[in-house]
Amino acid sequence: MFDKIKPILNWFSGSKFQYRIFLILLLTSLFEIVTVSQGASSLIDDIIAEQVSHKALSQAKIIARIPLIKRALQEQSPELIQDLMRDVQRSSDTAFIVVGDLHSVRYFHPSPDKVGLTMTGGDNNWEQLRLGQPYSSISTGSMGLSVRGKAPVMDEQGRLVGIVSVGYMVSQIDSRIASDAAPVIYLTFFIVLLALFIAFVLSCYLKKQLLGMEPESIARQLQERTAIMRSLYxxxxxxxxxxxxxxxxxxxxxxxxxxxxxxxxxxxxxxxxxxxxxxxxxxxxxxxxxxxxxxxxxxxxxxxxxxxxxxYGTVISFRKQEDIELLTQQLSQVRQYVETLRVQAHEYANKLSVIGGMIYMQDYDRALSYIESQSRSHQQTIDFMNQNIFFPKLRGLLMGKYHQAQELGIEFIMDDGCCLNKLPETTTEEQVIAIVGNLLSNAFEAVQRHITGERQVTLLITDVGDDLVIEVEDNGPGIPDDKIPDIIRKGVTSKKGVNHGVGLFLVNSIINQANGHLLFEPAQPSGVIVTAVIPGHPTRCRNGSEPTVSY
Known part of the structure; x- marks a missing residue:
């Protein structure tokens, strides 16, 4: 049995959700409709049968009270009631009316040839009749299966003298039930069509609400969404x-x-x-x-x-600004390290080429003098940084910027006042590297655009006093006063191409967190001086958000 049903179940589970919903709704509706229809049909059958039984019993009691019938039974004269009962039979819708005596001998029957014969059916309850109690029954007589009403015929002294039986054929009752049930059948058919239409409309509506997706796909996407949400930083x-x-x-x-x-x-x-x-x-x-x-x-x-x-609904995603700034700082540092390594590799390659050429031409004295001069300049720079800058990562950045400046033909000067022994509590070495690196990168690009004159960039970084001061001066074209408020915004830049407009925004964000100041001043005869001041003992800005930007 299960093997026969299994293919149907497999087909059902593999079909589209819309079709499954349609079939479920339709079968459920049909089951309910058929159940209700059968119940209604059975109820109608019972009601009609009860009505017919009650009607037969009522007519039998009325006929049993006719005086002429009592007289015919007392005098044992069937001919007295033949004309009367034929008229009653014709005026009635009953299948038959039978009058019998105490021995069940017929005194009247719709078929005259059956008068004088014994009543059939075996449903005469004489004990109940002698008590004067009428009753109804269903039995098969000479005319077939019928519903009968039996009433006693009593004389003036209350003694039983005969019986009146009024019957309706079951075939007549079935015909009446069929005619009365026709509207119910039509209504049931209409309801089935309506259920079919509603099931179709509802399945289409569900498909639209589910965006054409299957439940399995929805469940999988829900699981994926939950996993994605949990994994999102x-x-x-x-x-x-x-x-x-x-x-x-x-x-x-x-x-x-x-x-x-x-x-x-x-x-x-x-x-x-x-x-x-x-x-x-x-x-x-x-x-x-x-x-x-x-x-x-x-x-x-x-x-x-x-x-x-x-x-409408809204989806909001957010992240702490400090997290984004940290990532930006790390990316900026990596880019600076990469650039430093590239510059150093390129510079050393050029110097090796120069030395190699001199040796090839056997100009050993000049080669030795060149090596000594390069070593002396490089060593002086290293010694100055070691004596004044006590943070290794920052020294590495400055050394890389020194070589980059030489490659670009820029005179990079570290002010004699440079001295960095400690950092404010609100600032880390990585943040100082981000500030210095971005300010120097901007200065290098500015002097490269300054076509005439020497290209010069000066750096001062000191912790003398309570504050950390970082000052970068260049002799580039400078910054117009009306542009200064905009250049610290993210994405605002004067450079061509993409991926610009982040450096000063990052610098401004770091100084903002440390409650410092970012200053812009014009340099003489040209250029700009950018000064970042980070307090050693910070106090919250009055507005709690923006640092002071002066120019």
Missing amino acids: EGFVAVDDKGIITAANPSAREALSQGETPLRGRNIREFPQFMALVQQEELCQEKDLHITVDDTMLICNATRYGTPGTP
């Missing part, structure tokens, strides 16, 4: 059109509620900083918005989703 929050948070990953919970309270089910109004992102009336996308939550600067991206005519 960025915070992720989904908000519906009523402002209720419907999804949030652990990073968002950690950032917004310190991991103590689940975010799902809470109202976004509890975080008013995000309200502007979820109150848009149309689809839009916001990128790199800066929002402060509990003194923590977050960089947010928001995307609205939905279709016209349906409620």
Whole structure:
């Protein structure tokens, strides 16, 4: 049995979800309709049978009270009631009316040839009749299966003298039931068609709501989404059109509620900083918005989703600004290290070529003099850095910038006042490297654009006093006063190409975190002096967000 059903089950499980829903709804509706129809049909049968039985019994009792019938039975004269009963039979819708005596001998029957014969069916209950109690029965008589009403004929003294039997043929009852059930059948057929239509419409609606996806695909995508949300380092929050948070990953919970309270089910109004992102009336996308939550600067991206005519929702992703700045610093350092290695390799290759050429021409004295001069200059630079800069990574960066300047034909001067023994508590060596590296890179590019005159860049870095001061001066074209407020913004640059406009933004962000100052002053006769001041004992800025930028 199961082997026969198994192919059907396999086909059903392998069919599309829309078809499965359609069949389930249709079969369920048909089962309910058939069950109700059978129950209604059975109820109709019972009601009609009861009505017919009651009608037969009522007529039998009425006929049993006719005086002439009592007289005919008492006088044992069947001929007295023949004319009367034929008229009653013709005026009635009954199949038969039979009058019999105490010995079940017929005094009247619709078929005259059966008068005088014994009543058939075996359903005469004389004990009940002698008590004057009528009853109904179903039995097979000379005319076939019928529903009968039996009533006693009593004389004036209350004695039983005969019986009246009124019957309806079961075939007549079935015909009446069939005629009465026809509207029910038509209604059932109409309901079946209606159920078919509703099942089809509902299956199409479900398919549309599920975007044509199968349940298995939805379950798999839900599992994938859950895994992705848990693995995301960025915070992720989904908000519906009523402002209720419907999804949030652990990073968002950690950032917004310190991991103590689940975010799902809470109202976004509890975080008013995000309200502007979820109150848009149309689809839009916001990128790199800066929002402060509990003194923590977050960089947010928001995307609205939905279709016209349906409620909109919002997906918000965010990350701490300090995390992004740290990644930017690390990327900037790596790029600087790579550039330093490239410059050094290129410079040493050139110097080796010069030395090799002199040796090839047997000009040994000049080769030796060249080696000594290069070694002396290089050693002087190394000695100066070792004596004044006590941070190895920073010395490595400055040495690389020194060689890069030589390759680019730039005179890189380290001020005699350079001295760095300690750093402020709010600043790390990596952050100082990021500041110095970006400021020197900008200065080198600026003097390269200065066509006439010598190209010169001067660096002063000192911790004399309580503050860390980093000053970079170049004799490039300078920066117009009206451009200074914009150049510290992310993506703003005067350079051509892409991947620019990050350096000064990063410098400004680091100084912002340390509550320092970034100063721009014109240099003489041309160029600009950029000074970064980081306090050794920081105090919070009055507005709590932006550092002072002066020019």
